[in-house]
Structures are given as C-alpha cells and as structure tokens.
Amino acid sequence: MNNLRSVLFALIVLLMATAAQAQQTNVKAEIPFDFVVGDRAYPAGEYVLKSMTTNDIVIRIDNTQEAVAGNTLSSTCRGITPSATTELVFHGIGDHFFLHQIWTEGNLTGREFSKSREEVQLAQNHEKTELVIVAANITR
Numbered sequence: 001m002n003n004l005r006s007v008l009f010a011l012i013v014l015l016m017a018t019a020a021q022a023q024q025t026n027v028k029a030e031i032p033f034d035f036v037v038g039d040r041a042y043p044a045g046e047y048v049l050k051s052m053t054t055n056d057i058v059i060r061i062d063n064t065q066e067a068v069a070g071n072t073l074s075s076t077c078r079g080i081t082p083s084a085t086t087e088l089v090f091h092g093i094g095d096h097f098f099l100h101q102i103w104t105e106g107n108l109t110g111r112e113f114s115k116s117r118e119e120v121q122l123a124q125n126h127e128k129t130e131l132v133i134v135a136a137n138i139t140r
Helices: 002-023 117-124
Strands: 026-031 035-037 040-042 045-051 058-063 069-073 075-078 087-093 096-103 109-112 129-135
Touching: 026 087, 026 129, 040 069, 087 117, 096 117
Parallel strands: 035 096
Antiparallel strands: 026 045, 035 040, 045 058, 058 069, 075 109, 087 096, 087 129, 096 109
C-alpha cells in the first residue's frame, strides 16, 4: 500500500512539473519593425521572449543578433478557445508598434503587457489602433 502511494505521489509530481513547464513562455520571432514594451524601445530583429519566473510574470526579451535585452512585467490573459498558433500581438498606432500579447499554440492563457505612456498618449490623440500579428515559434 505504501509503495502504491509513493508511485502515485511520484506520478502526480511529474505531471505537475510537466504542466508547469508547458505553461512557461518561451518563443522566438522575427519582428520586422521597431517596437515598444512598457517604456523601453527595441529595434527590429529576431527575438526570444522567455519566462524568468515560474509564474510567468517576468518576461525577458532578448534580441538574438544584438546585445539588446530587457525584462518586463506581464499579466495573464485568457481566450475562449486554445490558441491555434504561437504569435505576438502588437498594437500599431501610426508608425509605432507596441507589444500587447503573447499567445502559444494550444494554450487558453497568454501573457499581456501594460500600455506604455507613449501608447496611451497616441491613443488619446485619437490615432487609429490596429492589431498586428507576428508569427512565432515555441522554443525549448
């Protein structure tokens, strides 16, 4: 009986660890335009966006071609159905782009970023906001 409990406990721990790993953000994308996250600007290029904490709150943004990196806070956002693709969602206002969300294929939850001061100011000036989607890949 004790052996069965030990085996069941080990299986539960393994399943929980697998589920926690699957929820971690770890994506790579080629972003063809300069963009802003929070109050930090990033040049166009190839980026890896990766969770720095187990709860996904802190996301590290690394340019793979240049020594450009930063950390930013994110919050959970939810969809009605699991995401069909892995993608980055930007708000485009004029010629400015702001990272808004990260979605990974197969997940009901994504990561969302707060609006920057610049984005809020442009929106207050009644600039039209459009959604711009950039395809991404899950990395391990």
